[in-house]
Amino acid sequence: MGRPPGLSVRLKLTLSYAGFTMLASVVLLGAMWLFLLYYQRLGLETMPVVISPPGRALIRAFVPSAIAVLVFMLVFGLAGGWFLAGRMLAPLTRITDATRTAAAGSLSHRVRLPGRRDEFRELADAFDTMLERLESHVAAQRRFAANASHELRTPLTVTRTLLDVARRDGEAGELVERLHVVNTRAIELTEALLVLSRAGQRAFTREDVELSLMAEEAAETLLPLAEKRGVTVETLGDPAPAAGSPALLQQLTTNLVHNAIVHNLPADGAVWVTTAAQPGTVELTVENTGEKLTPHEVSTLAEPFLRGAERTRSGHDGVGLGLAIVDSITQAHDGTVTLVPRAEGGLLVTVRLPR
Numbered sequence: 578m579g580r581p582p583g584l585s586v587r588l589k590l591t592l593s594y595a596g597f598t599m600l601a602s603v604v605l606l607g608a609m610w611l612f613l614l615y616y617q618r619l620g621l622e623t624m625p626v627v628i629s630p631p632g633r634a635l636i637r638a639f640v641p642s643a644i645a646v647l648v649f650m651l652v653f654g655l656a657g658g659w660f661l662a663g664r665m666l667a668p669l670t671r672i673t674d675a676t677r678t679a680a681a682g683s684l685s686h687r688v689r690l691p692g693r694r695d696e697f698r699e700l701a702d703a704f705d706t707m708l709e710r711l712e713s714h715v716a717a718q719r720r721f722a723a724n725a726s727h728e729l730r731t732p733l734t735v736t737r738t739l740l741d742v743a744r745r746d747g748e749a750g751e752l753v754e755r756l757h758v759v760n761t762r763a764i765e766l767t768e769a770l771l772v773l774s775r776a777g778q779r780a781f782t783r784e785d786v787e788l789s790l791m792a793e794e795a796a797e798t799l800l801p802l803a804e805k806r807g808v809t810v811e812t813l814g815d816p817a818p819a820a821g822s823p824a825l826l827q828q829l830t831t832n833l834v835h836n837a838i839v840h841n842l843p844a845d846g847a848v849w850v851t852t853a854a855q856p857g858t859v860e861l862t863v864e865n866t867g868e869k870l871t872p873h874e875v876s877t878l879a880e881p882f883l884r885g886a887e888r889t890r891s892g893h894d895g896v897g898l899g900l901a902i903v904d905s906i907t908q909a910h911d912g913t914v915t916l917v918p919r920a921e922g923g924l925l926v927t928v929r930l931p932r
Contacts, residue, residue: 594661689701783821788818788861793812802839810850817861837865858931859932869918875924910930
């Protein structure tokens with residue numbers, strides 16, 4: 578949240594303690610002034626005599642008063658310092674309470690510290706931002722776990738049903754074929770989950786890679802699928818050097834091209850894969866024709882196991898983790914993914930990675 582600039586906590590503490598010291602000095606000087614006026618009224622000698630070595634009477638009169646003043650100043654200083662420190666450190670106490678609340682499991686709690694910007698307010702804002710991201714991440718993980726459980730349970734349920742039917746009817750040939758399809762889908766889903774987990778953990782070594790070569794390789798690998806669906810794939814662009822995991826970035830590129838081929842027009846569809854290099858980043862753009870999409874539908878495309886507003890389907894549609902894996906791999910490489918619906922229909926996906 579934006580805040581106007583304010584005094585730093587260090588400067589506030591400095592001014593507070595300096596002001597308190599000045600106040601204590603004024604009180605002490607005032608006490609000494611009253612002490613001297615009092616003894617002048619008693620008929621003591623002039624000031625030069627007062628500042629000379631005092632007599633017993635002056636010692637008996639001054640020492641108890643001085644001790645009383647010092648004790649008063651000590652108590653006053655402790656009380657005032659305790660009060661000032663409490664006022665200055667109150668925001669830190671509020672942040673500490675919020676930390677304990679979050680540690681207890683309440684991620685929806687926020688500090689929302691009011692006032693102008695200083696070190697404590699910046700700490701509170703950073704803590705609120707961290708809680709917001711953590712709450713969003715936990716919610717996404719819960720949705721992912723629920724969807725993954727559903728997707729993994731589906732092939733197992735289908736397998737059990739097929740076995741029950743085959744045992745009852747004595748059909749074996751067709752059963753083997755169906756089990757092969759179900760098993761293949763379960764393997765693909767498991768491998769996709771492993772890739773997604775590996776990307777999220779950033780468990781890879783960065784190497785020099787060339788995105789333009791990966792784009793050409795992905796287009797060549799998926800050419801049979803494109804020809805079967807009547808989709809033309811064009812690759813063009815400039816060299817785009819980046820740093821990262823070659824396997825994960827190849828998976829990213831392949832997923833994007835595969836997604837563009839599968840979710841296209843029934844016939845005469847097209848896919849354009851381009852790469853470009855900017856001063857600090859490289860771009861991989863995959864654009865395809867297809868049905869018109871709304872901004873809301875596009876916002877859900879990277880959600881695991883979802884395609885627009887619907888659940889995943891069988892066949893060449895995949896397991897519903899294509900764009901989710903792309904998003905996870907991009908984040909693991911400190912990049913960004915942008916999904917934009919095309920006015921003519923289809924989707925434009927742009928991946929930006931550090932050069």
